[in-house]
Amino acid sequence: MKVVFMGTPDFAVPCLETLTQSRHKVIAVVTQPDRPRNRGQVTFCPVKERALELGIPVLQYEKVSREGVDDIRALNPDVIVTAAFGQMLSCEFLEIAPYGVINVHASLLPKYRGSSPIQWAVINGETETGITIMKTAYKMDSGDIITQKEVAIGEDETAGELFEKLSRAGAPELVKALDLLEDGKATFTPQDESKATYFPMLKKEDGEVDFSLPAHDVVCRIRGFNPWPSAFTSAGGKRIKIFKAAVVEGKGKPGEVIAAERDGITVACGDNAVKITELQPENGKKMSARDYLAGHKITVGTVFGNV
């Protein structure tokens, strides 16, 4: 089938690549516009970069449903595929291709609808999530399911690691779904609305660690926010990002440092404590707690958070 592929971040890249190696043909790629980057070199989004390498034409629109309809209709695609594209699509847009729009979603729908399903699954301490390939309906992530694949979440897995796993798992599922569609063997299973859950997009400020929560919850949040937007707290007026931590025994006022040793900085939580093993100081690079302590004086009794 002739496919128009729409996606933006790293997550979508394996889908695009696998698609180009399948029997289907990607005739164009649509991504979000290049955002102005002030610091460092301006780079295209991962999908655009890969598409250019593969020699596939790239289209970019602020609102594809408004500005891109005619262009895409003119390409005469059999199906349009989206993977972490990042824009809502209009009803008109959904009708452009005969097979409509097929979406790759990183959760087992109807659970975890919304734009940050991977992080939320980790934050909530889930042990399993997955990939859903569905036909896109107008209402966010509510379309009929074509295929699903479960993926286990490791106990210490970060959202970033899970991202990669799901991204790799999603690519073959997508091809499978397109094959089924083309062969007329696809089934469309409606979602059970009563079981639907929705989680909003993660915001940067949501990453502030609340040490009054139980240690387990704190760790899940730290895992879920790693690597983006990253969990953080503050000490001495400086912001510190926290990337890795584990639950340990300990008691103290929430946020209080109860140990600062080579293997980690232990901070008391609402219940038990967390040992921080990887962090990043303001203006610094990500480093182990051990390296951090070599040059920063963190003493027992220091309180993190609430500046």
Add this chain to the structure above:
RNA sequence: CGCGGGGUAGAGCAGUCGGUAGCUCAUCGGGCUCAUAACCCGAAGGUCGUGAGGUUCAAGUCCCACCCCCGCAA
């Protein structure tokens, strides 16, 4: 021209008023210990991001240019 911080031993940092550098950890050697990631003693390791740039008797420290890294904001 969005705001700001930084590039000093392998790593993380300090270096006050300009006078050729210091701390913690790691490394190597030795010691102590039943033992140890612990402790004690000692050693090695740096042309201080780049420019045979500017100011100066003298620059890590001040000025200029460039490169790279990072935080915030988008």
